[in-house]
Amino acid sequence: MKILGKSRSVLFQSFLWIYFLISLYPLVYLLFFSLKNNDEIFYTNPLGFPMHLRFHNYVQAITQFDIARYFKNSLIVSVASIVFILAFSLMFAYAAARLEWRLKGATYSYLLLGLFIPTQVILIPLAVLMRDIGIANSYSALIVPYVAFNLSFSSLIFYGFFRTIPVEIEESAYMDGANIYRIFMQIMLPLVKPAVATVTIFAFLSVWNEFPLALILITDQAHKTLPTGLLSFSGQFSTEWGPMGAAMVLSSIPMIVLYLVLGDQVEKALTVGSAVKG
Amino acid sequence: MRNFKNNPVATSIFVLPAVLTFSMIVAYPLISTLLKSFYEWDGITAGTFIGFGNFSRLFKDDLFYTSLRNGFIFALILTVFQLGLGTVMALTILNGKTFGRNTLRRAYFIPVVLSVTVVCQLWLSMYNPEYGLFNKLFELLGISYRQDWLSSMSVTSIIAVTMVSSWQSMGYQMALIYAGAKSIPEHFYEAAKIDGATTFQTHMKITIPLLAETYKICLIFCINAGLNAFAHMQIMTKGGPGTSTYTLTYMMTRSAFRLDEYGYGCAIAVTLVLQCLLVTLIINKFIARERLTY
CATH class of the missing domain: 1.10.3720.10 (MetI-like)
Incomplete structure (x- = not known):
C-alpha cells in the first residue's frame, strides 16, 4: 500500500513537471527565436539555445x-x-x-x-x-x-x-x-x-x-x-x-x-x- | 449630526461621472443592439424595420450553425482541458509535500498574463507546417506525422485553435480552484484521516463536493469564453480555411464591419447573449442548488 502510494506520487510529480515544460517551453522557444536568424530557426537549430545572440533583432524591432x-x-x-x-x-x-x-x-x-x-x-x-x-x-x-x-x-x-x-x-x-x-x-x-x-x-x-x-x-x-x-x-x-x-x-x-x-x-x-x- | 450625509450637491458630484459614462457607453449601445436587431441597418442611416427578418435569415444561414458548433466545441474543450487539468494541478500543489509547489504555480499562471496577440502569434509560429515547433519535434523524434495544423477543413483546425486558449488560461482555472480548496477548513479532513482514507478518496468525497460553488464559476467562465471566442480566430485563421473556424462573435464582426450589415450583426449579438444567459441559468439551476454544509 505504501509502495503503491509512493509510485503514484512519483507519477504525479513527473506529470506536474512535464506540464511545467508545456507551460513554459513555448515562452522559452519564443525568447530563443527572438535571438536567432531565420536560418537557425528553420534549419540548423530550431529548438535549442541560440548559437549567436542576435540582439540586433531587438534593435530592428525598435x-x-x-x-x-x-x-x-x-x-x-x-x-x-x-x-x-x-x-x-x-x-x-x-x-x-x-x-x-x-x-x-x-x-x-x-x-x-x-x-x-x-x-x-x-x-x-x-x-x-x-x-x-x-x-x-x-x-x-x-x-x-x-x-x-x-x-x-x-x-x-x-x-x-x-x-x-x-x-x-x-x-x-x-x-x-x-x-x-x-x-x-x-x-x-x-x-x-x-x-x-x-x-x-x-x-x-x-x-x-x-x-x-x-x-x-x-x-x-x-x-x-x-x-x-x-x-x-x-x-x-x-x-x-x-x-x-x-x-x-x-x-x-x-x-x-x-x-x-x-x-x-x-x-x-x-x-x-x-x-x-x- | 447625520445630516452631512444628505448632501445633494456632493452626491451628484460623486455619482454622475460613473453613471453618465456607463449609460453612454454600456446601457445605450445595449438597448441599441436590441432595437437594431429588428432593422435592416447599414450603420449610417436610421435603417428600416423588418421585424424578425434578421432572425429568420439567421436561422436559415449555414454559417450560423457552423459558428454555433464551433462555439460549443471551443467551450467543451476548454471545460474538459482546463477543469480537468486545473483540478489535478490545484489539488496536487495544495499538498504541502509536493516538491517545488510555488515554482509550479507561478509557471502555470504565467501564460495568463500574456496578451492574446502574443500567444496566438507564438502558436502560429509553432503550428507553422514547414518550420514550426510541432513538426520539428516530430521530425526530431523520427515520427513522420507532419501536419498542416490550421489548414484542415475538418474539426482539426478549430481544435488546434482551441488548444491555444486552453493552454493560455489553464493556470487561471487552477488558481480559482486552488484558492477555493485552500479556504476549506482543516477540520473537514480530520475524520477522513482517522478513518484512513487515501488522498484520492479524500479529494473525491470532501474537497470536490465542497468546491461546487467554485466549479460553477469556472464552468460559466469556460463556456462563456468558448461561446464568445473571437480573438483567436481573428488572429490565427480569419475564420478559415473557408468558414470552418467561424464563431458567432467572428460572424458578427464580419457582418457588421466587413459586409456593412449592421442590423444582421446586431441580431447575431442578441442571439449570442441569449445563448450565454441560457447556459448560465442552466448551470445555476443544476449545480450548487443548495450549498453543501457538513
Whole structure:
C-alpha cells in the first residue's frame, strides 16, 4: 500500500513537471527565436539555445517597426483608463455605500448590470457611436469604453470595502469640522488602499491586453496599442521571425515582470474578478 | 449630526461621472443592439424595420450553425482541458509535500498574463507546417506525422485553435480552484484521516463536493469564453480555411464591419447573449442548488 502510494506520487510529480515544460517551453522557444536568424530557426537549430545572440533583432524591432510607439500608446491608454476608473468608481462607491440619497439602491444595481454584459454585445452600436461623436481613432476611443467597462467591477469591490469602515470615523471627522469632500479624500481613501491595489492590477491587466475593442475602434497606425499593433506586423514580417519574436518578447515584459514581482496579488485580483462575474 | 450625509450637491458630484459614462457607453449601445436587431441597418442611416427578418435569415444561414458548433466545441474543450487539468494541478500543489509547489504555480499562471496577440502569434509560429515547433519535434523524434495544423477543413483546425486558449488560461482555472480548496477548513479532513482514507478518496468525497460553488464559476467562465471566442480566430485563421473556424462573435464582426450589415450583426449579438444567459441559468439551476454544509 505504501509502495503503491509512493509510485503514484512519483507519477504525479513527473506529470506536474512535464506540464511545467508545456507551460513554459513555448515562452522559452519564443525568447530563443527572438535571438536567432531565420536560418537557425528553420534549419540548423530550431529548438535549442541560440548559437549567436542576435540582439540586433531587438534593435530592428525598435527602430524599423513601430514597437516603441505601440508601447507608448498602450501606456497612455492604460494609465489614463486606470486614473478615471479609480476616480469614478471610488466616488460612486462611496456615495452608494455611505451617503443618503433617493434611488441609491436602484442606481447601484443599474451600474452592476455591467458585470453581466459581454463586450461583443454592444460592439456594433459602440463603434457607430464613436464614429458619430467623432472620437474614433483617438486615445479617447479606447479610454472611454475601458473606463465604462471596468466601472461595475471596481465599484462593487470598493462598495464592499467602504461598508466595512465604521461610521464613527466619519462622524468624528465631521465633528472636527471636516466637510464631506475632505472626509472622502483624507479619511476614507487611505482606508481602502488594499482595494485600490486589487482594482488597479485587475484593470491594468485587462486594459493592457484588451483586444476586440482595440481592433474595431482603432484602425489608424498612429493610435494602435500593443495587442493590435503587433498584429499589423505579422504580415510585414512573415519572412523574418527574429525581429517579430523580439517585438513579442518586448511587449510581454511588463506583464511578466508585474506578475513575478506581485505574484499572489495578481492572482488574487484576477480570481476575485471572475468570482464576481460568475 | 447625520445630516452631512444628505448632501445633494456632493452626491451628484460623486455619482454622475460613473453613471453618465456607463449609460453612454454600456446601457445605450445595449438597448441599441436590441432595437437594431429588428432593422435592416447599414450603420449610417436610421435603417428600416423588418421585424424578425434578421432572425429568420439567421436561422436559415449555414454559417450560423457552423459558428454555433464551433462555439460549443471551443467551450467543451476548454471545460474538459482546463477543469480537468486545473483540478489535478490545484489539488496536487495544495499538498504541502509536493516538491517545488510555488515554482509550479507561478509557471502555470504565467501564460495568463500574456496578451492574446502574443500567444496566438507564438502558436502560429509553432503550428507553422514547414518550420514550426510541432513538426520539428516530430521530425526530431523520427515520427513522420507532419501536419498542416490550421489548414484542415475538418474539426482539426478549430481544435488546434482551441488548444491555444486552453493552454493560455489553464493556470487561471487552477488558481480559482486552488484558492477555493485552500479556504476549506482543516477540520473537514480530520475524520477522513482517522478513518484512513487515501488522498484520492479524500479529494473525491470532501474537497470536490465542497468546491461546487467554485466549479460553477469556472464552468460559466469556460463556456462563456468558448461561446464568445473571437480573438483567436481573428488572429490565427480569419475564420478559415473557408468558414470552418467561424464563431458567432467572428460572424458578427464580419457582418457588421466587413459586409456593412449592421442590423444582421446586431441580431447575431442578441442571439449570442441569449445563448450565454441560457447556459448560465442552466448551470445555476443544476449545480450548487443548495450549498453543501457538513
